[in-house]
Amino acid sequence: MTGGALEAHVGVGRRAGFRLDVALSAEPGEIVAIMGSSGAGKSTLLSAIAGLVRLDEGRIVVDGWEVASSRPRRHVPPAQRGVVLLGQEPRLFPHLTARENVAFGPRSRGVARDVARGDADEWLWRVGLPGSGGHRPDELSGGQQQRVAVARALATSPKVLLLDEPLTALDAETAGDLRALLHEQLHATRSTTLLVTHDAVDAAALAQRLVVVEDGAVTQEGTVREVLTTPATRFAAAVAGTNRLVGVARDGGWCARTGDTEIVLRSADSASRAAAREDGTPLAALVRPGAVRIEPVHEESWTGALRLAAQAAPEEGSWLARIVRLEQTPAGARIHTESPAVAVDVSADAVAERGLAAGLPVRLRVAPADVRLVAAG
Amino acid sequence: MSGRREARGFVPPVLAVPAIIGLALLVLPLGALVWRVEWTTLWRDITSPEAVSALVLSLVTGLIATAVCVVLGVPLALVIARSGPRLSAFLRVLVTIPLVLPPMVGGVALLFLLGRTGPLGQVLDEWWGVRIPFTTTAVVLAQAFVALPFLVLALEGAMRTSGVEYERTAATLGARRWTILWRVTLPLAAPGLVAGVILCFARAIGEFGATALFAGNAPGVTQTMPLAIYTAFNGSGVGQGTAVALSLLLLVTAIVVLLLVRAWRPPGRERPDLRIGAAR
Numbered sequence: 001m002t003g004g005a006l007e008a009h010v011g012v013g014r015r016a017g018f019r020l021d022v023a024l025s026a027e028p029g030e031i032v033a034i035m036g037s038s039g040a041g042k043s044t045l046l047s048a049i050a051g052l053v054r055l056d057e058g059r060i061v062v063d064g065w066e067v068a069s070s071r072p073r074r075h076v077p078p079a080q081r082g083v084v085l086l087g088q089e090p091r092l093f094p095h096l097t098a099r100e101n102v103a104f105g106p107r108s109r110g111v112a113r114d115v116a117r118g119d120a121d122e123w124l125w126r127v128g129l130p131g132s133g134g135h136r137p138d139e140l141s142g143g144q145q146q147r148v149a150v151a152r153a154l155a156t157s158p159k160v161l162l163l164d165e166p167l168t169a170l171d172a173e174t175a176g177d178l179r180a181l182l183h184e185q186l187h188a189t190r191s192t193t194l195l196v197t198h199d200a201v202d203a204a205a206l207a208q209r210l211v212v213v214e215d216g217a218v219t220q221e222g223t224v225r226e227v228l229t230t231p232a233t234r235f236a237a238a239v240a241g242t243n244r245l246v247g248v249a250r251d252g253g254w255c256a257r258t259g260d261t262e263i264v265l266r267s268a269d270s271a272s273r274a275a276a277r278e279d280g281t282p283l284a285a286l287v288r289p290g291a292v293r294i295e296p297v298h299e300e301s302w303t304g305a306l307r308l309a310a311q312a313a314p315e316e317g318s319w320l321a322r323i324v325r326l327e328q329t330p331a332g333a334r335i336h337t338e339s340p341a342v343a344v345d346v347s348a349d350a351v352a353e354r355g356l357a358a359g360l361p362v363r364l365r366v367a368p369a370d371v372r373l374v375a376a377g
Numbered sequence: 378m379s380g381r382r383e384a385r386g387f388v389p390p391v392l393a394v395p396a397i398i399g400l401a402l403l404v405l406p407l408g409a410l411v412w413r414v415e416w417t418t419l420w421r422d423i424t425s426p427e428a429v430s431a432l433v434l435s436l437v438t439g440l441i442a443t444a445v446c447v448v449l450g451v452p453l454a455l456v457i458a459r460s461g462p463r464l465s466a467f468l469r470v471l472v473t474i475p476l477v478l479p480p481m482v483g484g485v486a487l488l489f490l491l492g493r494t495g496p497l498g499q500v501l502d503e504w505w506g507v508r509i510p511f512t513t514t515a516v517v518l519a520q521a522f523v524a525l526p527f528l529v530l531a532l533e534g535a536m537r538t539s540g541v542e543y544e545r546t547a548a549t550l551g552a553r554r555w556t557i558l559w560r561v562t563l564p565l566a567a568p569g570l571v572a573g574v575i576l577c578f579a580r581a582i583g584e585f586g587a588t589a590l591f592a593g594n595a596p597g598v599t600q601t602m603p604l605a606i607y608t609a610f611n612g613s614g615v616g617q618g619t620a621v622a623l624s625l626l627l628l629v630t631a632i633v634v635l636l637l638v639r640a641w642r643p644p645g646r647e648r649p650d651l652r653i654g655a656a657r
Contacts (some may be wrong), residue, residue, distance in 0.1 A: 050549050078548040085549045091542060095564040104560070108552035156550055 002029050003192030004063025004082070004159035010048045011057030011070070012041075020044050020216040021057070026160070026209075028063075029190035033197055033207035033224065037235050041216045042196045046162045049194070050085040051078035063159045079108070082159035088169045090149035092137035098124060098148045099133030105156035123151040127181055143174035147181065154189055161186075161193045167202060179205055200228060200239050212236045230286075230374045237286065243342050245285045246376050249276040253316070254285045254373050258339045261309065263319045265371050272373035284376040289334060289345040291370035295363040296354055305361035318365045323358050326351065337364065407628060414625050415618050422622035430597045431605035431623065435582055438513060438601060442520035442581040443574060449521075450528040450573070455562070457529070458536035469533070476526040483522050484590030491518070491591075515592035516599050520581035527580050528573035535569020536562070575634055583627065602627060 247256030
């Protein structure tokens with residue numbers, strides 16, 4: 001029951017001034033993750049492919065069949081496309097049992113009642129809910145409901161499966177279980193899948209390819225590994241959990257000016273040095289938040305710290321920064337600094353020991369071994 | 378349990394006085410009615426030919442009117458629920474007018490439309506020789522006129538609340554429009570439909586004003602229970618004992634209907650809501 005190929009160019013003019021214009025494709029059985037800032041148009045993209053939103057421009061081909069196009073105008077109703085959309089909410093029909101919910105798709109396509117129900121029980125077993133067929137949705141937990149919704153979507157043998165942040169509404173543990181279930185079932189059924197997510201873990205665990213959508217357009221596309229190791233935009237870098245600083249190549253290193261200060265970074269690896277070979281080429285420095293060390297400056301005010309820094313000789317791999325925000329993370333705290341915007345991960349006791357707080361000037365330091373340089377587009 | 382005490386909140390206790398007077402205003406008259414019932418002759422009164430004919434006529438016309446309201450009201454409620462905000466507000470006003478209008482006015486209006494000199498009545502009479510006023514058909518029409526808004530508004534509220542998300546889900550799962558209507562939209566609106574049908578039937582059974590003007594008061598043809606009760610107290614035809622007995626019957630019907638609504642629970646859902654346009 002391998003899924004079909006998808007070839008989509010979706011142009012939808014939404015609000016005034018905002019346009020969605022995205023082209024993407026998926027091989028049969030391929031899982032493509034889509035990530036993007038909120039409001040980037042990811043959900044509109046999926047709705048258009050499902051047929052719930054009409055195209056203003058473009059063309060959608062599912063399994064060799066053109067289901068939508070702008071010229072000539074063509075819009076196959078959602079029911080006939082063989083494309084199933086599963087969102088954040090399971091949206092199980094509240095008046096039907098779990099079994100009837102799963103059997104709904106096949107029944108709508110004319111499968112006999114007994115056959116559809118038998119298959120539904122089999123699907124419920126596959127998603128880890130054997131014997132729950134008789135329960136109504138309100139008798140199931142949120143995670144169980146989403147499992148039923150997954151079963152209901154897969155039971156229709158969709159040509160293309162669209163998942164719109166299916167794990168977002170669940171707590172971390174339940175989401176983990178469901179991620180494992182999706183991994184297992186999507187591979188077992190070889191369903192062609194587009195997975196919208198805001199979590200790089202989902203993309204890495206489930207998808208082969210990753211498409212980054214920002215402001216209604218694709219900004220980066222490639223294998224999940226490629227995108228996560230060489231993020232091309234700040235958003236992609238944030239997704240990959242790394243800092244991306246834009247500058248230019250100089251003397252085989254990276255250099256950027258912010259205000260009066262100049263920051264110079266060098267990298268230890270040869271690929272980075274090759275990228276920085278020609279002076280003046282736009283270059284992005286990638287630094288993980290955990291690799292940045294934070295040092296106290298013996299000065300509480302920003303202007304005072306700047307004066308101190310001006311007296312000392314500029315140092316490679318080190319710069320003066322000001323803390324703007326602290327965020328809690330599972331491992332401690334993430335400290336956001338500005339000019340340039342850099343995130344630094346520290347342990348909770350380090351925050352307490354050094355009295356790190358918003359507004360405080362600090363010195364940041366990065367070792368060449370922790371810097372990667374890539375060409376910036 | 379302290380929970381009960383806490384649930385009272387901070388309402389001034391003295392408000393209990395008008396509250397009790399209000400309750401008395403609603404309950405005492407009905408108590409007086411029950412008190413007046415001649416229990417010894419009750420069965421004979423109810424089974425008297427006039428009473429039986431009024432009872433049967435009321436039930437038959439009430440059921441037909443309710444059926445007409447379902448056939449016309451469900452699509453109308455759907456149209457209103459799925460229209461844009463402006464159109465739906467306008468349509469809701471149109472539907473609400475008969476609800477707030479004195480039924481007498483409705484009867485006069487029906488007579489002007491379907492009477493022998495009315496625009497539609499004239500056409501019906503000349504082309505097909507059909508005359509509606511003062512027939513059983515007129516009773517059904519009058520009942521449907523006053524009862525339809527109850528069904529439409531109750532159902533429309535329910536349909537608006539359930540929204541279109543489930544329908545979208547059903548569509549991507551491969552269900553076509555009619556399948557979605559039968560298997561998703563209507564079942565989801567079932568509480569509103571049940572409440573609407575019950576209100577609609579109760580209103581149809583109790584209809585008096587429009588029926589009196591548009592259908593008249595002919596025993597066996599247009600004399601429904603409310604008209605029979607009125608006639609009895611005007612001193613012609615039906616005895617007063619019969620009138621009281623019929624009133625009691627209507628009262629019991631109303632109580633049974635309310636109990637049915639309370640007891641009926643759609644599978645896996647809340648109890649149906651009897652408020653008009655409740656869910657808005």
